[in-house]
Every structure is written in structure tokens, then in C-alpha cells.
Amino acid sequence: MNRILVVDDDNAINELIKINLELLGYEVITAYDGLQGYTLAKQELPDLIILDIMMPDVDGYTVAKRVRENPETKDIPILMLTAMGQLEDKVKGFDIGVDDYLVKPFEMEELKVRVRALLKRAHSIPESLATKEILTIGDITLIPETYSVSINGQTAKLTPIEFDILNLLVQNHDCMVPSSKMLHDIWGYSPGDDVETIRVHIRHLRTKIKKVSNNKEYIETIYGGGYRLLPKGK
Numbered sequence: 001m002n003r004i005l006v007v008d009d010d011n012a013i014n015e016l017i018k019i020n021l022e023l024l025g026y027e028v029i030t031a032y033d034g035l036q037g038y039t040l041a042k043q044e045l046p047d048l049i050i051l052d053i054m055m056p057d058v059d060g061y062t063v064a065k066r067v068r069e070n071p072e073t074k075d076i077p078i079l080m081l082t083a084m085g086q087l088e089d090k091v092k093g094f095d096i097g098v099d100d101y102l103v104k105p106f107e108m109e110e111l112k113v114r115v116r117a118l119l120k121r122a123h124s125i126p127e128s129l130a131t132k133e134i135l136t137i138g139d140i141t142l143i144p145e146t147y148s149v150s151i152n153g154q155t156a157k158l159t160p161i162e163f164d165i166l167n168l169l170v171q172n173h174d175c176m177v178p179s180s181k182m183l184h185d186i187w188g189y190s191p192g193d194d195v196e197t198i199r200v201h202i203r204h205l206r207t208k209i210k211k212v213s214n215n216k217e218y219i220e221t222i223y224g225g226g227y228r229l230l231p232k233g234k
Contacts, residue, residue, distance in 0.1 A: 001025065001026065001027050002026050002027070002047040002048065002119055003026070003027045003028075003029065003044060003046045003047050003048075004021055004026050004027070004028050004029070004046055004047065004048045004049075004050060004115070005028075005029045005030075005031065005037065005040055005041055005044060005046040005048070005049045005050070006018060006021075006028060006029070006030050006031070006050045007030075007031045007032075007033075007034065007036075007037030007040075007049065007050065007051045007052060007055070007060070007063065008030075008032070008050075008051075008052040008055070008081065009032050009033055009052065009054075009055045009056060010052070011032065013052075013081075013104075014030045014032065015030075016108070017050060017111065018030055020108050020111070020112065021112075021115065024112065026115075029044055029046060033055050033056060033057060033058065034055045034056075034057060034058030034059055034060065034062060034063045035057060035058045037049075037051065037058075037063050038058070038063045038066050038067065041063075041067055041073050041076065042070065042072065042073060045072065045073065045076070046076060047076070047077075047119060047122065048076065048077050048078075048079065048115060048118055048119055048122070049067065049076055049077070049078045049079070050079045050081050050111075050115075051063060051064060051078055051079065051080055051081065051098075052080075052081050052082055053080060053082040053089070053093075054082065054083065060080060060082065060093075061092060061093065061096060064078050064080070064093065064096045064097065064098055065096050068096060068097040074097075075122075076122075077099045077100075077118040077119070077121070077122045078097070078098045078099050078100075079098075079099065079100045079101070079102060079114055079115065079118060080093045080098045080100070080101045080102065081102050081104065081106070081111075082101075082102075082103065082104060083103065083104040090200045091200060091203070091204050094159065094161075094162075094200060094201060094204050095159075095204065097159050097160075099118055099121075099161060100114055100117075100118060100187070100197060101197065101200070102114055113189065116188070117187050117188035117189050118187075120188045121186075121187065121188055135167075135170060137170055137173055137229075137231045138173075138230075138231025138232045138233075139151050139152050139213070139216075139218070139231065139232055139233055140166075140170065140218065140229075140231060142163070142166065142167055142170060143155075144163070144167075147159065147160055147162075147163040148163075149163070149166060149208075149209065149212075150212075151209065151212050151213040151216075151218075151233075152213065154212035154213065155212065156208045156209065156211060156212045158205070158208065161186065161201060162201060162204065162205045162208070164186050165182065165186060165198075165201055165202065165205060166205060166229075168181075168182060168185060168186065169219065169227060169228070169229040170229055172229070173228075173229040173231055175228065176222045176225055176226045176227065176228045177226045177227050177228065178225055178226040179198050179225070179226045179227075180226075181226070182198050182226070182227075183197075183198065202219060202221075202227060205219065206218075206219055213233060216233035216234065217230065217233060217234050218230050218231075218233045
């Protein structure tokens with residue numbers, strides 16, 4: 001049975017999530033502030049953390065950062081649940097290592113889809129890590145063991161999801177990768193799900209790549225379709 005930790009200072013939301021996830025057969029632990037949430041994360045080692053941002057004393061960003069820095073909890077998937085939906089807020093969360101982001105108010109069915117997808121992804125071996133082989137194409141070298149990309153000798157550390165996105169683009173460098181394929185292959189979502197998560201990750205990935213490539217662009221947006229890798233950049 002998968003164990004899920006819900007951290008939110010809103011008692012009503014906490015209880016609503018707990019009831020709905022327990023009906024699906026999950027074991028749910030609840031916390032009502034960031035400090036209690038991080039303590040339970042260390043003690044219980046849940047399979048997934050649903051984490052609010054705006055909480056008293058210790059906010060969700062701080063909790064997520066501590067979870068990622070702790071060797072025992074660093075691989076636990078984190079779903080940010082918050083009323084803060086601005087792009088810069090999402091980028092900040094993804095930079096820490098948050099896996100997904102759901103903005104309040106949300107539909108419970110959407111939360112269930114995200115929970116299932118994150119748990120499925122956590123319990124499978126990402127294609128990018130199925131082999132330890134270093135892969136080079138054009139200017140780009142992927143290093144799976146460290147979730148890193150090297151461009152002309154300059155290296156950038158990526159989050160696991162950013163690495164999987166870049167790996168998927170590298171594997172399909174001769175053609176466009178539809179957003180629906182990214183959702184399915186990386187997150188396990190159906191093609192009809194919101195693609196905003198992809199847009200934010202792609203934007204953040206581009207920023208990291210530009211910092212080590214003299215601002216060259218390696219990911220091309222095919223509007224209305226998806227993304228394509230430019231091995232030599234432009």
C-alpha cells in the first residue's frame with residue numbers, strides 16, 4: 001500500500017484530500033505545518049508528498065529543499081499544491097526539485113491523476129537511467145549517473161525530470177516530440193492533460209542550458225505540436 005504525506009495548514013483541504021485518497025486505497029498521513037511535515041517525511045518515508053507552499057513558520061519551498069537535501073528522502077516525489085500559480089513560483093519549485101505542480105482551486109479528479117502518475121513514475125526505472133551509457137549528439141553530452149548535461153565542455157546539473165525531457169529529445173532528435181508524448185512517457189499522463197507543466201520545465205531547462213552554452217538555443221518549440229532538439233544549437 002502506497003503511503004502519502006499531505007502537508008497543508010488548511011484543515012478542510014487536508015481532510016478532503018485524505019478522504020479521497022483513502023477511498024483509492026492509499027494510506028494517508030497528514031501534517032498541518034512545514035516543520036511537522038518535514039519531521040514526518042523523515043520518520044515515515046512516504047511514497048509521495050503533497051505539499052502546500054504558503055504555511056506559517058516554515059513554507060513549502062523550505063520543506064521541499066530540506067527533503068531534497070536529505071539522503072533518505074531526496075527521491076520522494078513532491079507534488080506542490082498551492083494558490084500561487086505564477087510562472088516564477090513554478091520555476092522556483094521545479095528548481096528545488098519539485099516533480100509536479102497543481103494550482104488551487106483544483107478538481108479532485110485531477111489530483112488523483114497526478115498522484116497516480118507520480119507514484120507510477122517513482123516505482124519504474126526511467127528510460128534515461130536504464131543504461132549508464134554517456135550519450136553524445138552534436139554539442140550535447142548526457143551523463144545519466146549525475147543527471148547532468150555537458151555542452152562544449154561546460155556542465156549543468158539538471159533535475160531528474162529535466163534530464164528525462166532532454167534525453168527524450170536527444171533520442172528523437174531527427175523529429176518533433178509532441179507534447180502528448182512527453183506527458184505520456186515522462187509523467188504518465190494522458191494526452192488530454194494540461195501541458196503547462198511541460199512549458200515550465202522546458203523554459204527552466206532552456207535557462208540552464210543557455211548558461212553553459214553562450215546563450216545558444218538547443219530546444220526548438222514547434223507551436224501547436226511539441227519540441228525538437230537542435231544538436232548544434234542556433
